[in-house]
Amino acid sequence: MSKLFFLIVFLTSQLFAVDIALNGMPDDEVNTTIHHSATTKVFGENLFNGSFSNIRQYKYNPTYRINIGDVISIKFWGAYEADIKVTVDTQGNIFIPKVGTIHLLGAKNEEISQLIKKAVENVYKQNVFVYANLDNYQPVSVFVTGSVNKPGLYEGLSSDLIIQFLDKAKGIHLKDGSFRSITILRDNQRLKTIDLYDFLLNGSLEFFQFKNGDVIFVDSIQYYVSVQGDVKRPYRFELTTPTITLETLSKLAIPNETATNVIVSRWQKNHKKMVQKLSLYKHKNFIIQSGDEVEFIPDHHAYMIEINIEGEHLSAHKMVIPKGTTLQEALEKISFSPLSNKDAVQLFRKSVAKLQKQLIDSQLRDLEAMVLTTGSATPQEALIRKQEAQLVLNFIERAKKVEPKGRVYLNDKSDLNRIVLEDQDTIYIPKKSDIVTIQGEVKLPGAQTYVEGLDLNDYLESVGGYNFRADKENILVIRQNGKVINYDATTFGTEAPKILPGDSILVLGKPDTKDLQITKDITQIIYQIAVGAAVVLRAF
Template structure:
């Protein structure tokens, strides 16, 4: 009996944990598309716009069918206007003229057939006009690699794109845009290539009949294109796309692209990677499954930098490679308010590195939050709420963009720092303020006083909030250096404040999992140091 009770409790705990996992609504096919993560050229074609439109277009070879409506006008000695519907026997009726059988008559011959019948009654001075008012729909099969194979109704003059659109479009994983067959009586009567429409706007008109079949074949040869192109898609190879020059044209390579990196797979389980210059593109023959990346490959002697802040010089400057921070500062004209002891340097590569490190930590936190186990039903309930809060924090944290500031502890180091393309130099303005933010009652900027310590500024800012962690306080200096201040212990008086510093009070973290608490603390510290912002959890 005890074993049964234990087993029941274990199942209840499992159910509590599993209940917080949201089921996926994605089909296996959608998951495969996400995994591949490769956009397909032409995928925008079948978005439902074509299937909503069906228009009567004059088709001289259309054969009149039952339920068609014919607009007839007779004038001259007799005036008559009517809309005649083809009945179940294939006849129409015209008053004073009688019954006319039009079933199977070609549209181009319709006027003559009716006119001949009318002239049997009215010999002279009678004229006849006839036009198809409503066409009977045809039923066409759409099969092969489409999302919703089936039998679809449409006009005989509708295009193949309209019928495929009604079938949900071509399956992007394995359907071909270049190999489409039209079958009639089990024989292929037309082969279509939609690339002619996508690239040149040309499409062949086909007169469909009942029981025609549109068959979308499987994709055979393709390449994937990325990099400096306007169309980064998966393309199907064909007679017009054979070489690297062809795919460069079709993918609309940007003018900045000078080289192409081609990764090929051969039958001997080997991967070959080669780089080609633009002048060589026409001589490179593509293989199926090639991965092509077009890149800019320029050698620049100069770089462009930005200078913001307190100075009277240009805010954009082009300098030679190898120029140091001190070299640029020597060229600038400063004001009396320029704070040259704490010049700030922001770099894109550093920002990218900080972002990647943050995302890696967030990924680890997400894994811990979703895989941690519960020991009791009560703990499982707490875990469910706590997990949702952590996941919400992760979503917010992913949107944070680090500033990429390089820490320069001493102005004597300016001469050793070599600038890079797109570096941003900021000349701070002299100020006598200290900014206090985070988990305090009244965040704000306060006048710097030599006698004030960290605790004094926190006190005049309304003191700690209820969620403040009094032992996790960061001091961020103008030069980007971060120091940790503890409200108690040997570090209490170790941090010396300066004008322009920021005091950030981090939040207290509540969790039953010490590993998660440690990682969360690290992430909050990362965000605060790289952005000067305290993110709530």
């Protein structure tokens, strides 16, 4: 069990490793087979993250009405001089020595200087000047309830904004809470309804003066539409009515310039799903219903595509070519430099990267399920497994962040005339190199100049040989064109791979564990990351 624990520590550390680059339907068509699988985020979900809850505003508001508990700073000069702070008492009055009481409850903030001056002039007929300022707003306690994450009674100032109180309640519940139907009640009477979309879309938020015992009630969401695809705002949008036009929805979602069509998915009363494809521009008045899923898509008939040219060459870094152009035809248009390694050309493709990412994520899910469902016989074993599981879960979270490059592997037998390029493909041309890098579990990792005739064992000996953690059964030789060769140094009679200029040699670590399944799964994932993401993660 302890060995398994150290295995997890070792494999987790690999994600903090040094990266070694290895680059060297016509309109209105109905189709009931289309499904939306992506999880749509909620518009406004990042609003409440604690940024509002601990901030107090003392902004001047001329229409604010003086309340019990407010603190007023007053300065007198002339025939009567004083600098005092007074609190509005429970009867709505303040008391000024030598002047008496002044009733300010309900008066507007902009009126208090004149009201105080008028009272002072009843005592001092002339040559008295007054300046009054609201020094501190009344502290209040407000109930926040309904579809919020943490209903309760929260303290603040009467001048605080509604989003500050909602933030104290940890925000609106994203699954069923409404951003557009938030009611403020006082003495069980509805005073005001707030629509936070005014703030989210326009930055507009109306001031409201809270009192002790006020209630903020967040209603449940009633109407909504989910949007995804080629838009700047791929969210679930809340509606104030059961329907909305496609044009109005577009103003919320903001389609990208490339979007031309929408796919509307709708569940009908007969439990069948209707999917309809519409032109974004011809069907602006199409009625979207609550619960619909709307996907904005580009549906262009491209005759030209754009590819990227990177690495060592003399051509432009972008090339626009006819759709259907092959890799061989594109290479013939590139001007190579004397340092270009034309024999190690690499091709990267976004669709391949997406597939690689899906494969890695699938392996990570299987690993997570295995770790979380492993039982324990004793409390002591359960504690160790809990620690191990946390390390594995941390490894999984970091591995999920890796983005594969989408390399299409080419070898000497590949027919480049049959490889048709796709839009946004990247052709990478390595630079000729006489350097061989040796990394991983060796005593002195580094780079060596290429010497013709030396084999893998010679290069390993030149860096001091293996260290104590080396897995001699898993040695990788990575060619400049991205080809990966596995070598098992423990198998008798196996000839070591020939080393070529620009190669990278990686000696993987040997896990010390009896749990073969976990060892196999994590090692496979690390290998997939190394090959698919074009980087090698090495333990310290």
